[in-house]
Amino acid sequence: MYSEKVMDHFQNPRNMGEIENASGVGTVGNAKCGDIMRIFLDIDENGIIQDVKFKTFGCGAAVATSSMATELVKGKNIQEALQVTNKAVMEALDGLPPVKVHCSLLAEEAIHAALWDYAEKNGIKIEGLEKPKTDISEEEEEEDY
Ligand code: FES
Numbered sequence: 001m002y003s004e005k006v007m008d009h010f011q012n013p014r015n016m017g018e019i020e021n022a023s024g025v026g027t028v029g030n031a032k033c034g035d036i037m038r039i040f041l042d043i044d045e046n047g048i049i050q051d052v053k054f055k056t057f058g059c060g061a062a063v064a065t066s067s068m069a070t071e072l073v074k075g076k077n078i079q080e081a082l083q084v085t086n087k088a089v090m091e092a093l094d095g096l097p098p099v100k101v102h103c104s105l106l107a108e109e110a111i112h113a114a115l116w117d118y119a120e121k122n123g124i125k126i127e128g129l130e131k132p133k134t135d136i137s138e139e140e141e142e143e144d145y
Pocket of ligand 1: 034
């Protein structure tokens with residue numbers, strides 16, 4: 001049911017981990033399945049994504065899509081990273097079963113959330129980027145109350 005590429009990225013995930021003092025961090029979740037994905041971006045002064053890592057607490061397809069998404073944005077500039085949609089991630093993985101499409105959406109949203117965080121930290125606006133709806137990092141911060 002899964003392509004070889006999905007199995008490969010699930011069993012040997014690329015760029016798993018975290019980046020300390022990342023330029024941008026995005027955490028998104030899917031309320032229905034409860035899976036959570038976090039992406040860390042290290043962006044240099046020219047707006048190039050030098051490094052990217054992910055942490056995913058979720059299903060195998062979520063791990064595979066996070067892994068592929070990080071591979072696709074690494075070394076790219078911000079506008080190019082915005083083009084890495086869930087469709088692009090799915091194509092790069094040779095497809096996903098229909099019930100697993102939402103897992104790839106999580107990857108797209110996590111990248112957008114991390115870029116949004118980067119933009120906010122630097123007081124810039126990224127053309128074409130909208131505030132991610134499922135960014136749950138703000139809720140986490142509120143837990144301190
Ligand atoms: Fe929800 Fe895969 S089942 S992210």
